[in-house]
Amino acid sequence: MPTRTSEAVRVAVLADSDTRWKWGALTARRIAPSTSVELSGFLLRGRATPTPRQLTEVGVRADAMREVTGNEFLRAVEDGSYDVVVLALVGGGVQAMLHGLAALGLPRRPVVVTGYVGVVYEKLADGLLLRHGADVVLANSRHDADRFRAVYEGVGADASAVTEAALPFLGGAPYQPEEGRDTVVFAAQPSVPDSRADRTYLLRRLVEHARLHPRREVLLKLRSKPGEHTTHLEELPYQKLADRLPGGLPSNFRLVYGNMGEVLDRTDLLVTVSSTAALESLHRRIPTAILSDLGVREVLGNHHFLGSGLLTSWDRLDGGHRPVPDAEWLARQGVAADRSYESAFDEARARVAKLLLGDGPGPIAPYYTPSTAPGYLPNILARHHLAPDGVPLPGAAQKAEVTGLRRVVRDAVREAARGAYRHGVQRVAPVIRRMGEL
Structure with missing residues (x-):
């Protein structure tokens, strides 16, 4: 890379949704081996490209931000002399960009970092093997790091990229009850559960809880407004279900948006099926409940909380039950309610710094290649207009920047x-x- 007059680390983050942008940008700042970071944000054009409102709500700013296709991002990396690239994408997007970056043949390429935005409860092997080839594959906990290495070693792939860290957005003041405040927050998820009957059931129980406790403030925390998309598709927004609920909504029940951390500032009990918000809540020692009403099932993701002591039902919550988390489970999940969170990113930061020394990282070598996955990889690359060797497909050539009208x-x-x-x-x-x- 060209010699810079500044000691700032130049980082490019490519994200495909609002939540992944938040994860990628905050991760970039935590793992950069310098207090000075020049952060360039790239939003991958697609169904979940965040709106200006969503970006404002996330509250993480970049020095520059633009919307791009995959090939436009690769050209930006080729021209940009970046030190680090953070791929905050779904697995297929990560794999495509890895092959695209490898095909650039840069004399000195950036360090490539990727990971997961939250709890990994499905498609573990598929998602991990699609991320293989990055220099750093971040695990959000000791539990995840062990699982990630086991997957890579199980197929004979190099597992050295797996690096234990934590979710980069944990923080906020520890929970302190306030006189006269009694607030229950249900953290909704766009795709869990996915059926109308199950989503209506959860909404009805939340509303009934508000009616049972008229002096308690009951909030339904929503990720997006109708018409917006986040990391997952939401076919049945709770807002629309609430409009059709028989009997209307009680006065102590509200739908809220905004930054999750700000909502947690006034939360006395966080309830969810399996949202990552539960880990944010636990980090702050806020009473937290994981619902078992719809079963404890892999498709819901609440099986991730087995052994946590947090699984409970609306019947028990209506009666005043407050789950107590298991300390050993918390320690393995990277919640880090103690001061250890301050050092959670030291290993990742040191690894990035080491890779930036000397000649930089070596060639990108994903597990999936045209010879190891000839019936799988080409289709993944084609979705991002890349040929099986990672070069742009015909028709994806560079075009002049469109300006003005x-x-x-x-x-x-x-x-x-x-x-x-x-x-x-x-x-x-x-x-x-x-x-x-x-």
Whole structure:
């Protein structure tokens, strides 16, 4: 890389949703081996590209930010002399960018970092092998680090990239009850559960809890507004279900948005099915409950909390039960309610610093190649307009930057297309599904 007059570490973060942008940007600042970071944000163009409102709510700013395709990002890396690249994407996106970066053939390439935005409760082997090839694969806990290494070693792949860290957005003041405050927060998830019946059940029980405790403030914390997408698709927004709930909503029940940390500042009990918000809550020692009402099932993700002491039901919560977390379970999950969180990123920071020394990192070597996964890898790369060898497919060549009126028109067309897609997901698809069940 060219010699810089500044000691700042130049980091590029590519993210495909609001939550992954938050994870990627905060991770970049925590693992950079310098207190000075030049952060360039790139938002991968797609169904979940965050809106300006979502980016404002996340509250993590970059020195520069723009929306790109995968190939546009690769060209930016080729031209940008970045020290570190953080891939905050789904597994397929990470794999495509790894092969694309390898195909650039840079004389000195950036250190590539990736990981997960929260609890890893499904597609463990698939997601991990798609992330193999990065220089650093971050695990959010000791528990995850052990599982990640076992997957890589189980297929004979190099597991040295697995690096134990923690979720980068844990923080906030430890829980302190306040006289006269009694607030229960349900942290909703876009895709868990996914059926209308199950989501209506959870909403109904939350509303009934508010009616049973009229002096208690009951909040439904939502991730996005109707028409917006986050990390997962949300076909049945709770806002719309709430509008149709018989009997309306009690006065002590509210729907809230905003930064999760700010909501937790006034929370006395956090309830969820399996949201990562539970780990944020536990980090601050806020009473936390994981619901078992719909079963303890892999598809719900609440099986991740086996042994935590947190699994309970609305019946018990209505009666005043407050789960007590198991200390050993907390320690293995990277919750770090003690001061150990301050050093949680030391290993990752040291690894990045070491890779930046001398000639820099070696060649990118993913487990999946055209010879090890010839029936799988080409399709993944093609989704990002890359050939099996990682080079851009015909038609994905560099185009001149669009400016002025053409850019305004292009952006308007893109937003209209996204709106049509979201309408299809949230309105048309459920109708077709119901018709198919007749």
